[in-house]
Amino acid sequence: MLMRIGLLACLLGVVLCAIMAAPVLAQDQAEEEQEASSPNWLDFFVFKGGKITLVLIVLSIVTIALIIEHAWSIRRATIIPAEAVERVQGYLEEKKYLAAIQFTAEEPSMMGHVLNGGLLEAANGYAAMERAIEESLEERAARLIRKTEYLNVIGNISPMIGLFGTVFGMILLFQAIHQADAFPPPRVVADKISVALITTFWGLVVAILALSFFAHFRNRIDVLTAECALVADRILSAFKPGAAQHQAVAQAAKERAQKQQKPPDAPSRA
Secondary structure, three states: OHHHHHHHHHHHHHHHHHHHHHHHHHHHHHHHHHHHHOOOHHHHHHHOOOHHHHHHHHHHHHHHHHHHHHHHHOOHHHHOOHHHHHHHHHHHHOOOHHHHHHHHHHOOOHHHHHHHHHHHOHHHOHHHHHHHHHHHHHHHHHHHHHHHHHHHHHHHHHHHHHHHHHHHHHHHHHHHHHHHOOOOOHHHHHHHHHHHHHHHHHHHHHHHHHHHHHHHHHHHHHHHHHHHHHHHHHHHHHHOOOHHHHHHHHHHHHHHHHHHHOOOOOOOOO
């Protein structure tokens, strides 16, 4: 009797568990069917956008590559290397002018190019050296700015490519409606329009990324070019007219101050 009651209790528990689990299983099955019917993010944002989306994705990859290259080449360590500045200063202090000219000619940085242009005009006076420095700075700055113009071009054309993809997708949608001679369900229309708008989405993403870093690198070029001009002027200040006389006066004043600080000699005894 007790065994029968126990079996009945077990069966009743199994039935209750099955009844309670049925809605959960139904809900899980519905969620699985919904996930299976709806595309994942990769399919929706990449493959369903069509060939125009793939073009914009390629442009985004090119943009990232350009950003990495500019971040490496447009920096203080490559434009104004501290080691090159110290070596040129050492050569000029030791009056090794030929060695300074040879070193700056082989130095690939903007600093080396600017100093080399100024040193080659030393025989024509300091005014000629200043003109050479300005021309060298403008040449190298223009070269760096031209290199960053690719980001500007990508940032300007990518939204137009995205808009072109959206317009093309809307044309295909209305063409399909015309051929079917019936308006499709709202879900189908929303899906088609969302796919058409994906190209605009990628165009804006690429444009925001490219134009933001283009402005950043342009500002960095301006700052580093001005700093390079100041460093070059400081290094070549020894060639200014009257610079040697000013240095001699300063050295004499320093020696006089040192003599005044020394205690007077004690008088000698007879």
